[in-house]
Amino acid sequence: MSEIDADAAASQKLRKSERVKRKGNRTSEDGDSAGLGKGRAAAFVAPAMLLIAIFLVFPALWTLYLGLTNYRLTGFAATHPRFVGIDNYVNALTDSRFLNSLGLTLLFVLGSAVIGQSVLGFAIAWMMTRVRKGVKSVVEFFVLLAWIVPSSVSTFLWLALLDRNNGTLNTLFGTGTTAWLLQFPMQSIIVFNTWVGTAFSMLLFSSALGAVPPTQLESSKIAGAGAWAQLRDVIFPHIRSHVLTNTILITLWTFNTFTPYLLTAGGPDHRSEILPVYIYRLALSEGSLGQGSAVSLIMILINLVIALVYLRILREKKS
């Protein structure tokens, strides 16, 4: 889905050639193949654009303004927010809690998305190329299930799994009363997020691996290539763009996920307070909506930068 640029470029090219082809016999200079007409097309697109604009883009831009005020959840500032300039932004960028949160987020994204989900997803997809179809769909089913269980249910399951007293993990491995979420908060949410999100990487890599020509695999095997050489020289060139797409998407999703809050609430002592959790606690638990909005805007900007870098890489690769 984020290959919009590639898509756009490709379809533009296609359309151009089609236009040239058709110029003689029909009036498709404006590319209006269905005879919709500009007015009707605008009417078709307008409701979707309005909904997205009013309830998605406008709120995102509104955080810019809210970040400049001392808006609070309760009290006088809740009804009469005062303009405070860029104080919130300065506070955020110099606050050690923000920097700590940023570092943890980086660790979280690297550990659970770039390494955890990608590597595990690829490993499973790779394995599934060698098993019977039935086994493959059973495995797919369970991986998919972990992904679509509602977050409030799956976090509860993990709370039960990791519980200090009588938790399933402690019972199974005889690890006594290890308080996993207190002693290893980051490790816990990283493993949890890997568990939740592996499905997407696996499915994407599965369909990518299906497109690798089997003859090339055969001939590399005959030429005596080991598994690693085969992976590097035959498979990787074929799935490079998928690796890129996958990495960027799961990076964005993981960067934005709020679910770990339901496991550790950012604690203990801010040790698992990734950015979305930080914003949530700042704005909604502590009531500093203005300060929370300032951090939100910074987060949105980081999102945009990641997306732009991705589009840039994609364009360079295509040209």
Added chain:
Amino acid sequence: MTAATATRLSATDSAPKTKARNRQRWASSRTYISAAIIVLWCLLPAYWMMVTAFRDVGYTFDATPFFTHVTMDNFVTAFSTDLGNHFGRALLNSLIIGIVSTVIALVVGVFAAYALARLNFRGKFLVLGFILGASMFPGVALVTPLFQLFTDLSWIGTYQALIIPDISFVLPLTVYTLTSFFREMPWELEEAARIDGCTQGQAFRKVIMPLAAPAVFTTAILAFISAWNEYLIASQLSNDATQTVTVAIASFAGAQPHQEPYTTVMAAGTIVTIPLVIMVLVFQRKIVAGLTAGAVK
């Protein structure tokens, strides 16, 4: 002499062959063992949920990994309103919110996607880029502005306060996926239909829609799952009357004030998860195709 060489040859020949076969067998069983481990890894928490959901509350922390002390009481408790829980109500709310937002998002999305796929206009790629950019906003960043907006509109505690964000959250992906689908359909379809005497509306209704139905359906499943699972917005913008299941589960109250009502929550979680399990079972291939479609092309 020849016979002897032959036996010797076959003897030396068969030894590496069996070895190779053994190695292959080991490799393939290793793959299956790994597959079993993956299934276990994904299943363990969900399995534990079921075991606990059906277990007598007095044996909540019993470590037996099988179904023991089986009872349906927890499901009854989950629906009881004695302790101030409104699970039944929440289930109905989630169903209403999920269905309404899916239908609206699909109707709005289909039209937008059709126009975007079939018409070249200036700024079209800006529009698509705008849509995609919007799909990347972090939900937690939008809670505060939406909270303020809906407070100003006095919408807090209404259905539309939960339905509309659900729609705007799934709309970008819906439009994007459907656009790439419509784009693949040959343009000659509408042309042929119109030559046969269809109006544009009829061509769309009678030719395009039936062909697009599978893609629309897949997108609808994904949209419904996303609305059904939404937690963050619902936790802030709902009240007791409009609370959704995901919020209800996270805030389940038990008989003891400081004791998580594990068995009851597990029972409730089982109920919430069952529709999703059924959906995945029935539509697995469609869901897989829909998830990877946009990203693979």
